[in-house]
Amino acid sequence: MQEEQDLQSEAPSGAWQLRWVELGVALFLLIVAGLVIKDSLRLGIGWADDGPRSGYFPFRIGLALAGCSAWLLIQQLLRWPRLRSRVFAERGQLRDVAAVLLPTAVFVAAIPWLGMYLSASLLIAWFMWRNGGYRWPWLVGLPVAVSVSLFLLFERAFTQPLPKGPIEHWLGF
Structure with a gap:
């Protein structure tokens, strides 16, 4: 019943819909993750004679951020119709x-x-x-x-x- 009401009602005028905000944040974090991964590859992600190279840990953090961002993006796209009337902020x-x-x-x-x-x-x-x-x-x-x-x-x-x-x-x- 709640889902039917959500599908029928729209967000108030001037309000930011939750689905757009969450989609935007997921895309932004995915871009940041891509930049972190790209720069880590430039620095080197392997091991040197004296230990890990400069990009070793940032590369893994970038991969984790990319995975989380992609997961958020997929979740938002799957829940897209149900979030139409949900308001992030007025x-x-x-x-x-x-x-x-x-x-x-x-x-x-x-x-x-x-x-x-x-x-x-x-x-x-x-x-x-x-x-x-x-x-x-x-x-x-x-x-x-x-x-x-x-x-x-x-x-x-x-x-x-x-x-x-x-x-x-x-x-x-």
Whole structure:
């Protein structure tokens, strides 16, 4: 009975159907597996005098990923008609994901120019303002305190430098 309802109903307008998302992920992973296998073959997948060559383990991981991806692809194609009305995400849910994904992508893209600490401060301030409704004293104070704490932790305690931007260079770090 549930299958009959699934076959008769369609996904709401603006929603991403589960079958397309799962098919896309399976195809994407199959492409990634192909790239891993191809590069592993370039590096060599056998044994050398001193042990396995550079592509030995990645080749096997690529084969496993290709097998899993092919299995997912076959499953999706076999269940294709039954998944017509199943919804992966609706427009509002995708908007919520984009509200986190896009600022995070900007953060990652800004790191080479602004450095890790300033980029992190801006990202924290953005989320505090956009999602938390915080006012200016908090929007400046807390992100700066977090970035200074991260600087002390990574640069001083762990002695692991992170990408620096113009502010750190101006301060002599």
